[in-house]
Amino acid sequence: MAKTKTLKVLLEGIPIGVLQEDPSGKHTFTYYQESPSDARLSLSMPRRVEAWTGEPVEAYIDGILPDDPSIRQRIARKYSVNARNPFALLTAVGLDCGGGVQFVDAQKDINTALGxxxxxxxxxxxxxxxxxxxxxxxxxxxxxxxxxxxxxxxxxxxxxxxxxxxxxxxxxxxxxxxxxxxxxxxxxxxxxxxxxxxxxxxxxxxxxxxxxxxxxxxxxxxxxxxxxxxxxxxxxxxxxRVHQEDLCQAMGVMTAKKYQSDGGPSAVNIVQFLRDNDFPEDDVRLFFTALVFNFFIAGSDAHAKNYAILEPVGQSAHLAPLYDIASLFPYTTNRKDRKLAMSIGGEYSWERIELRHWKKLAAQLGGQSDQVILEELLVEFALRSIFVFARVAEETLAWVHRLPGITDEDFENKRRVVSSISNGLAQQSDRVLSWAG
Structure with missing residues (x-):
């Protein structure tokens, strides 16, 4: 008869609970009540006596793993586990995850397992x-x-x-x-x-x-x-280790819904989430800054999993530094693909977004102060980003050219990337400055 499988869950080295899979494949997470009261696996699963199950648990453990099914398949082949079962995958590769969490087979001696x-x-x-x-x-x-x-x-x-x-x-x-x-x-x-x-x-x-x-x-x-x-x-x-989780995990959203267009978090959802969880307004401003910057560079992949929250045990949670930011300007795309991961006032296409869309976003958030911040950021980046990028690109090309193994073709490809992003930034900046008349 199949038995319930158990993984001990450690957070920054502290045992905080158990993740279990019953014979039907149902997953639950239960906190140890004797663990520190401020040790929390996820914002989506506050501490309580009852076990957590359903979407928050599934979203969290699914979000720890690589998104790409082919990578999960590689791990599964290596360890002879089911690639479609996140619990099985964490049994194999859960000792060094994103953040401070570790998953240890309960049948193993913990000191031996943590060698x-x-x-x-x-x-x-x-x-x-x-x-x-x-x-x-x-x-x-x-x-x-x-x-x-x-x-x-x-x-x-x-x-x-x-x-x-x-x-x-x-x-x-x-x-x-x-x-x-x-x-x-x-x-x-x-x-x-x-x-x-x-x-x-x-x-x-x-x-x-x-x-x-x-x-x-x-x-x-x-x-x-x-x-x-x-x-x-x-x-x-x-x-x-310091604990962290991405916004999909924190909001209890499955990886498959990381894009807003697939039913995932919108900019409005994220700002409301930050405020509902008493994040400082500096974090809201950082998120606004990321939205505006991705608009300027045509950063098409800034979905909810590409934002993270640092949650050190015993300290307040805050937004992590930004990561996985890149421009789509250097690549030829169909017009339908020229869109952001999150809409601005209902519009995804960075070519169609106008000032009215940013105002609509601020109105959806319900605050005049949000509109002021967004408009200030738009003007600031319109005035500065092209010049800052030019300086960064010039300095980078100067030392990249001297790297061993860089061919003339490699260097020309890099110059092409620089030119494409520079032209795209210039166009975006001109558009934004035209909004002010």
Whole structure:
């Protein structure tokens, strides 16, 4: 007879509850009542005595895993589990997830299960791993011994960088960096993302700390995980997990509905959620800033899973730095595809959005002050973004040209990306300034 399966759930190293799957496949999450009262797995599942089940649980555990079904299939093949069962996948790769959460098989001794090992890896070997995940759907997403799970649709690997050395993190060892070779089929996508994030940073927007690197022959964007705190003053370095979740998880929305057009959260839903949960108005302003910036760069993938909330145990929750920001301007698209992930006042197309749509968004939120903030951001970015981007692009092209392995063709492709984004920004800026007469 089938039995209920159990995973112990740890948050920042503290046991806080159990995730269970009964013989029918139903999932429940139950808090340990003796765990710290401020240790909460998700904003969608406040602490209570009764078990949580249904949409909040399913949305949370589904959201911990990679979005791409082919990546889930790779994990499933490697560990001989069901790719369509998130509980089974977390049994295999739940020791190093996004945020401070870890899932440990209840049948295993917890100290043994949380054993850690790190193995040095060269930049050439990193390049080989990146090449393998971009070159074949059958390639392994992880190496033997790795048990990490990162959500999102892009191919990526997670490694540790401490004491000046790259490591593969095995067992329950925490990774510190995410390395992405860019989206297959989109030329220079990693370079595009780097430029957009650096431009946002220079505009004063909190973003993930990133580098553009060449590993062997593979270009990639390297992001420092904001949900990890590293102490490099000791050898080996100490890495502490900090809890976080994306907005779909926090709002109890399944990954399949991450886009507003698929029934997912809208800008209005998100602002109301932040205010209903007593987030500071600075976080609301950061979200407004992200909306406006993505409008200017034609950032078409800023759905709810590409916003995250940092929730350190014992501290107030707040919006995490922005990430996964890239422009669609460099790529030829059909007019129907030229749209944002969230509508502005009911309009998705960045070519059709006018001032009246931003005013309508503010009206939907019910506040004149919101309209003032949005209009201020629109004017600020119209006046500054093209010049900030030009400076970032010029500085970046100067050092990228000297990177080993960059061919003349590679460099010209990068110049083409720069030109496309620059032209798109100029057009958007001119449109916005024309609204003021």
């Amino acid at each position: 850690e090992q790190i193995t040095p890896i060269t930049e050439e070997q990193i390049g080989e791993r990146l090449m393998s995940i971009t070159g074949s759907q059958q390639a392994s997403w992880q190496n033997e011994g790795e048990h990490w799970s990162l959500n999102g649709a892009q191919d990526k690997i997670a490694l540790r960088f401490t004491n000046g050395q790259w490591y593969e993190a095995e067992g329950a060892a925490a990774t510190t960096h995410i390395i992405k070779p860019g989206i297959r089929g989109l030329h220079e996508q990693a370079f595009n993302e780097y430029l957009c994030l650096k431009t946002a940073e220079q505009l004063g927007i909190p973003v993930a700390m990133t580098e553009y690197r060449i590993f062997g022959t593979v270009p990639a964007i390297v992001s420092e995980r904001w949900d990890r705190i590293v102490n490099d003053d000791v050898i080996p370095a100490a890495v502490r």
